Amino acid sequence: xxxxxxxxxxxxxxxxxxxxxxxxxxxxxxxxxxxxxxxxxxxxxxxxxxxxxxxxx
Numbered sequence: 001x002x003x004x005x006x007x008x009x010x011x012x013x014x015x016x017x018x019x020x021x022x023x024x025x026x027x028x029x030x031x032x033x034x035x036x037x038x039x040x041x042x043x044x045x046x047x048x049x050x051x052x053x054x055x056x057x
Contacts, residue, residue: 035048
């Protein structure tokens with residue numbers, strides 16, 4: 001069966017977000033760990049904050 005031929009589709013999900021693992025909370029600890037990881041000596045979450053402050057408007 002190809003990808004489009006599967007029968008495991010939700011009864012109600014117009015947005016196509018059925019089964020989003022990130023929304024279950026199961027990845028929360030992992031995400032926190034990744035955001036604390038240093039990238040060039042600076043935690044990833046600090047890079048995200050910095051880039052958000054300097055993005056083009």
